Amino acid sequence: MSQVDINLEPEFDGISYLVGGPVKENLRFGPREFCLITGFIFDDNTKAKHGGFSFINRVLSENIVIPFSVDSLKTLLEEKEELFEDEDVVRLCLLLLLYSFFMGVETTKLVEQDHLLLVDNLQFWNEYNWGSYLWSRTYPNLLNVLAKKKLHPNKKLYYSLTGFV
Structure with a gap:
């Protein structure tokens, strides 16, 4: 069986795994x-x-109470898609993808206003630094997985990994 060690230094910008049998190899993520x-x-x-408030004013303010959850966003898209212009449907889908797929959050999580402002301008959305944003939310959760296992080696642990899925 392989041994797995994790580097928990706070300034470390990744995770280092020591894997292997007699010959150990250091893998970094x-x-x-x-x-x-x-x-x-x-x-x-x-x-x-951010692009402004036109998307919020045009689409959201009349159709949903702000702030709203990811689940409410999904319901809005399913029930009222035909009321919106194609570009606004794309905006709603981008928000849903961000929260449901890229961040993997619970459906009760509220959609952040910064994301609503950002999606108003699709060029800004496309140029946004999503790698840094998602890494900063994924990295702390990756660290916790093995640390919890080390603290309770004989206990079967269940863990929900949030961040990029």
């Missing part, structure tokens, strides 16, 4: 590997430009 796998841009600057 960090921001570069995350971006290679996901194809997202990674940059230290995560400040978002």
Whole structure:
């Protein structure tokens, strides 16, 4: 059976796994590997430009109470899709993809206003630093998985991994 060690230094920008039998090999998973796998841009600057309030005013303010959950977003898209312009349906789908697929959050989570403002301008949305944003939410959860297992080696642990799924 392989031994797995994890580097828990707070300033470390990735996770190092020591795997193997007699000959151990160090495998690393960090921001570069995350971006290679996901194809997202990674940059230290995560400040978002936003397009404004036209999407919120045009689509959301008349159809849903803000703030709203991911589940409410899904319901809005399913029940009222035909009322919206194609670009607004794309915006709703992008928000749903962000929360349900890329971040893997519970459906009761509220959609952040920054994301509503960002999706208003599809160019800003496409140029946004999603690699850094998603890595910063995924990395702490990856660290916790093996740390919990080490604390309770004989206990069968169940863990919900949030962040990029």
